[in-house]
Amino acid sequence: MTSAVAHPPRPFGELLRQWRERRRVSQLELSIQAEVSTRHLSFVETGRSTPSRNMVLQLAEQLDLPLRERNRLLLAAGYAPAYSENSLDAPQMSAVRDAVRQVLTGHEPYPAVVVDRRWHLLDANASLALFTDTVAPHLLKPPVNVLRASLHPEGMAPHIVNLGEWRAHLLSRLRRQVEISGDAELVALAAELADYPCDQPEPEVDLPGPGEIVVPLRFQYGDAVLTFFSTVATFGTPLDITLAELSIESFYPADAQTADALRARAGKP
Missing domain, CATH: 1.10.260.40 (lambda repressor-like DNA-binding domains)
Incomplete structure (x- = not known):
C-alpha cells in the first residue's frame, strides 16, 4: 500500500x-x-x-x-488516513484487474481505454491501435497522457475531422474535473492543452448538429471518416483511492459504416 x-x-x-x-x-x-x-x-x-x-x-x-x-x-486534523491507495497491480486488486480486462476484451473490435485521475493510460484493448497508429512515438512513451496524445499536433489531432468540436468537449470535461478535484497537475495540463493549435472554431457550449444526440468523434482513417461516441464507466462503491480514480472510456460506432469498418479491420464478419 x-x-x-x-x-x-x-x-x-x-x-x-x-x-x-x-x-x-x-x-x-x-x-x-x-x-x-x-x-x-x-x-x-x-x-x-x-x-x-x-x-x-x-x-x-x-x-x-x-x-x-x-x-x-x-x-x-491529526488523524490517520481512512482510505487506502493500492496500485492496480497489487494482489488485493486482482478482482478489479480481471473485471477491467473483461470489459476491455469484451468491447473488441471497438477501442476502449482505462485512465487514472490525471488521464494517464493504464490499460487498453488492441483496438486502440486504430487511434495510436497516428501518434508520434514520443507521445506514447510511458506515462502516456491520453488527452495530450489526443490533442497534440503530432498526436491524433490532425486526423480528427471535427477537431474544434472534440477539443472543446475534452477541455470542458477537464475544466469540470479541475473544479471538482482542485488538482494542480490538471490545472497545468489544461493550460498546456489550451495552447495547442487548432484551425477550427471551438464552441463554448456543446450543441447538437442535425440528428446528433451526443458529441461525436469523427476520425479520418485512410479514405474513410469513422464516427464514434463514447461512454465513461467508473466503479460505483469505491473505498480505495486508486479504484475511485479509475475510469474506463469505451468508444462505440455511431453509424453502420463505422461498425462495418471496425469489424472488417478486426477480421470479423
Whole structure:
C-alpha cells in the first residue's frame, strides 16, 4: 500500500475553508448539512476548535470530496488516513484487474481505454491501435497522457475531422474535473492543452448538429471518416483511492459504416 498523501498537510481549517469556497457553500449551509453549529464550524475553520474524526469525515462527505482529499483533511486534523491507495497491480486488486480486462476484451473490435485521475493510460484493448497508429512515438512513451496524445499536433489531432468540436468537449470535461478535484497537475495540463493549435472554431457550449444526440468523434482513417461516441464507466462503491480514480472510456460506432469498418479491420464478419 502506498501513501495517500506525499506532502505535508496544510492547516485543517484552511483546507476546509478552501474546499467550502470551491464548492460555493456558505458556513451556514455546511453547518446545516453536517448537523453542527455555525459557531463551532467557524471555530474549526479558524483553528480555535479541533474537529473530531467523525466530524472531519462528515464535512468531507457533505462537500463531496474525492477520497484522496478526505485523507488530506484527516491528516491535517491529526488523524490517520481512512482510505487506502493500492496500485492496480497489487494482489488485493486482482478482482478489479480481471473485471477491467473483461470489459476491455469484451468491447473488441471497438477501442476502449482505462485512465487514472490525471488521464494517464493504464490499460487498453488492441483496438486502440486504430487511434495510436497516428501518434508520434514520443507521445506514447510511458506515462502516456491520453488527452495530450489526443490533442497534440503530432498526436491524433490532425486526423480528427471535427477537431474544434472534440477539443472543446475534452477541455470542458477537464475544466469540470479541475473544479471538482482542485488538482494542480490538471490545472497545468489544461493550460498546456489550451495552447495547442487548432484551425477550427471551438464552441463554448456543446450543441447538437442535425440528428446528433451526443458529441461525436469523427476520425479520418485512410479514405474513410469513422464516427464514434463514447461512454465513461467508473466503479460505483469505491473505498480505495486508486479504484475511485479509475475510469474506463469505451468508444462505440455511431453509424453502420463505422461498425462495418471496425469489424472488417478486426477480421470479423
